[in-house]
Amino acid sequence: MKNLDFFTPFFGPWRTRLSAARRALPQVTNPRPILHQLEALFGSLVARHWLSPTEEGDWSRQRQWSLRRTFWTFLGQVLTPRSACRAAVRQAQAQARLENRTVPNDDTSAYCQARGRLPLEDLHAMIDQVGHTLAQRVPAAARWCGRRVKVADGTTFTAMDTPANQAAFAQPKTQKPGCGFPLVRMVALFSLASGALLGWATGTYLQSELSLAAALWALLDPGDVLLADRHWGCYRVLALVLGRGADAVCRLHASRKADFRRGQKHGAWDRVVVWQRPRQVPPGLSPLEWLALPATLTVRLVRFVVQEKGFRSRRVTLVTSLLDAERYPVSALAALYRRRWQVELSFRQIKTALGMNHLEVRSPRMIERALAMHLLAYQLIRGLVQEAALTWDVPLERISFQGAVDAARHFGEALLRARTKKQRTALLAELLRILAADQVPERPGRVEPRAVKRRGKAYPRLSCPRHKFKEVPHRNRVYAARAKARKIRVLK
DSSP states (O other): OHHHHHTOTTTSTTHHHHHHHHHHHHHHHSOOOOOSHHHHHHTTTSOGGGGSOOSSSTTSSOOSSOHHHHHHHHHHHHTSTTOOHHHHHHHHHHHHHHTTOOOOOSOSHHHHHHHHTSOHHHHHHHHHHHHHHHHHTSOGGGSBTTBOEEEEEEEEEEEOOOHHHHHHSOOOTTSOTTSSOOEEEEEEEEETTTOOEEEEEEEETTSOHHHHGGGTGGGOOTTOEEEEOGGGOSHHHHHHHHHTTOEEEEEOOTTSOOOTTSSEEEETTEEEEEEEOOSSOOTTOOHHHHHHSOSEEEEEEEEEEEOOTTSOOEEEEEEESOOOTTTSOHHHHHHHHHTTHHHHHHHHIIIIISOTTEEOOSSHHHHHHHHHHHHHHHHHHHHHHHHHHHHHTOOGGGBOHHHHHHHHHHHHHHHHHOOSHHHHHHHHHHHHHHHHHOBOOOOTTOOOOSOOSSOOOOOOOOOSOGGGOOOOTTHHHHHHHHHHHHHHHHHO
16 A cells, blocks of 8 residues: 555656646745844834845845845844944854855955945835834824824934045044044934834034934924924924924023013913014025025913922923913923923934944945944834834833843744744744833933943043054053142142
8 A cells, every 4th residue: 555655656757747846836835934033023014025136236146145134134233232243144154054045154244245235225215114104003092182293303423433434424623633433413303102213314513403404394294293302492493393384392492582571471481472583594594595484483482390309490491383272281281391301212222222322334335324224223123112012001111122122132033943823923922021011110200310330441542543642651650640649739
């Protein structure tokens, strides 16, 4: 019977055809193998066509570092701060050896060149798509007074001190050549409800935040509310925001004084006043653009007192285009402005948790791609946090972002080893449960000073280029003698 089953006469002549069809069938019905642990976790959020080979161009050839492998390896490097290219290549080699695929070369040059060929337009499209998806998943109850709130702010980060980076992004003039790093200024727009990044613009440190924000006004839809700090509470911003059919809530600019003795009274510290357009044209706008803005603006000035236990009370003055005092009372405006601190936390998550505070790249071309990959990593982690918050009905802002980054790396490795759909589903459910349980303590009014406890080594400051710097022998004794001399002069 065994011989009869093995030597079936009907299928003998078809053996060649059936073997060829069997080899072709898995390529059609089975999904392509997973190359990286992060692909197992975030593969559903990144459209497949963005990482497929192109018909022409850099990614049309068959390479060891394909577009797909380069993207996921670079993303894994971003989610592991202070990770060198060598470590990323070693991880890709180990995974390729485990899966019996082509192992990349030991040299990191091919990987670094592949990173520089990543299509920047597709990276931006990925960021926009994930941000749009997160914004659509926000429940209506999370809106402020039924309005979508978008938060704007600016920050800076540094890059490697190379001639190319210095030519594109100069360092501050207070630093000597060869002693500082190129400084990049970035302005970003976030969704307050989801924390998703909606748009950004970069420039040199000499450009102001409001000049760079010209690329963000198109992201404001009619009915939106812009929330920003004191630097944005000026005539220029309010006029541009109102021109988009949106409203603004900002802290009053330091150059403007609030006179609550004038205007229409809505309360003790609530006035509706009329602003005249200043004569001086602000930087970044041409005279024609400045004259195109309305000659007057009707705005509302609101003042409230912030009281924290153990600290001196502070008075905060807001300017807003929301004139309806019944629908938008002072208490609601004060609570909204208090949430503006979320944008500072978002920048801290991108720059500290993801290591974007200093980019170890040598060219402006790579600065753009490294920045895009950091922002995309932030979006993907935000999507994971939002999924956990919606699944387990916990506050979104309470879930630890750093904990989500760590969990994504480790659970991605487990998903890569999972062989069945049931195992992957159980791992994803467990990941969401852990994220929802990993909540930061709720400490209202907590003050965290920007100070460090651990002292650094007593190294001298670099006062000239490194190849010209001469190290002082026995510098510890020299510094101790100088400190002692200063102390004696003070006592005298």
